[in-house]
Amino acid sequence: MILSSCVSRSVVQAEEYFTIGMAFFELGRFQEAETWLNRAQAADRTMVASEYNLGRIAYETGRYMDAVRYFERVLAQDPDNVMAMRAAAYSRIRNGDFEIAIELYNRVLDLIPESADDGFNYALVLYALERFEDSEEILNKYPFALDENPPSRLLLARTQQAQGKPEAIDNFARWVVINESPNPNGLLDYSKALEDAGLFARALEQLDASLEALPQDTLTLRRSTVLFEKARILMTVDPENNEGIEAFNSAISAGFSDIESIEELISDNRIIQANRELIQRALDTILEKIRAEEEQDEDEDDEDGEDVD
Numbered sequence: 498m499i500l501s502s503c504v505s506r507s508v509v510q511a512e513e514y515f516t517i518g519m520a521f522f523e524l525g526r527f528q529e530a531e532t533w534l535n536r537a538q539a540a541d542r543t544m545v546a547s548e549y550n551l552g553r554i555a556y557e558t559g560r561y562m563d564a565v566r567y568f569e570r571v572l573a574q575d576p577d578n579v580m581a582m583r584a585a586a587y588s589r590i591r592n593g594d595f596e597i598a599i600e601l602y603n604r605v606l607d608l609i610p611e612s613a614d615d616g617f618n619y620a621l622v623l624y625a626l627e628r629f630e631d632s633e634e635i636l637n638k639y640p641f642a643l644d645e646n647p648p649s650r651l652l653l654a655r656t657q658q659a660q661g662k663p664e665a666i667d668n669f670a671r672w673v674v675i676n677e678s679p680n681p682n683g684l685l686d687y688s689k690a691l692e693d694a695g696l697f698a699r700a701l702e703q704l705d706a707s708l709e710a711l712p713q714d715t716l717t718l719r720r721s722t723v724l725f726e727k728a729r730i731l732m733t734v735d736p737e738n739n740e741g742i743e744a745f746n747s748a749i750s751a752g753f754s755d756i757e758s759i760e761e762l763i764s765d766n767r768i769i770q771a772n773r774e775l776i777q778r779a780l781d782t783i784l785e786k787i788r789a790e791e792e793q794d795e796d797e798d799d800e801d802g803e804d805v806d
Contacts (some may be wrong), residue, residue: 527554546569549581556588564588579605583615590622598622612644616684617649624652646691647676651683658690665690681711682718688726697734701727721753729758733767749779756783 522530552567568585571578586601602619609615615640615768622631633656636649643650653670669687673679684707691700704727711720725748731741753759759780763773 521552522554527558530554545574545578548574549578549584552581552584552588556584556591561592563587577608579608582608583618586618586622590625595622595626599626613639613646615648617642617646617652620649620652620656624656624659627659629656632656633660640774644671644675647672647679649724650675654683654690655686658686658693661693662762663694666696679706679710681707681715681723684710685723685726692730697730701730704730714723719752721748721751722755724748724751725753725755725758729762732762732769732772733765736767736769736772742775745772745776745779749783754783756780759783 520530531551536760548567548571552564552571555567565585565588568581568588571581572585581599582601582605586598586605589595589598589601599619599622602615602622606612606613608621616635620632620635623629633653636643636653636656639649643653650668650672654665654672657665657668658752666687669683669690672683673687680791685704688700688703688707689759691697693702704723707723708720708727711718711723714720728741728744730749731738731744735741759776762768763776763780768776
């Protein structure tokens, strides 16, 4: 009877600790949350929820391998816990363990094959591994989701584009229709698919749409890059059109400095001589600026060395 009372009290304590821990979690106070969830875990080792939420805290604080260990401990106790499988897969992805993430998604889809969201995440990992055909195959298993979830349609278009399939254009076009605010990166990819198909006027339209959707630079795309792509198409497809060099100048003014891309443009035999000279002049200016910055860095290093002596 005494043993039973002790066990009951331990369970009650674990529940109290868990409740306090989750309250801190909801407030974003992860350190306090982790302390109380660890207490809950210690009070009742069978409390899977504590392990799971400790994993969530580890994930939110960027400790992805710790998160993996928590989620996989949950799976050791409850092998069919889909939430833990998903969480372990997310953590593996953030840690760069894509092949293991694929195995986890396979297990999830074996348990709930109808889950379009998990199918999309699985396809996304396959795409990251450049397994484009496999990614496309997974996405096509959920046709109803392609119009309900615009990112799924965009991913399908990108997998087909990577394989050189002309169907990519139709899926990009459908993505634009069903998406109220298409992202500029997707529109840039759409323009490349159109350019590859020789549909240059439509490609330029999508580049303009990308610029409109990109009022300022983001972490993944700069306006100068889109402007350069527009300039490149105009100067190679319609060399006498002054809009091409104007777009190029706008790209340079916006900070475009990809030397390799500029050198490739100069070497394109479709570029007229007058534009080639202007592009070369801009490239020389960029190179001079880079050399000046390198020399300044070297001088500063030398000064720092002298100070140490």
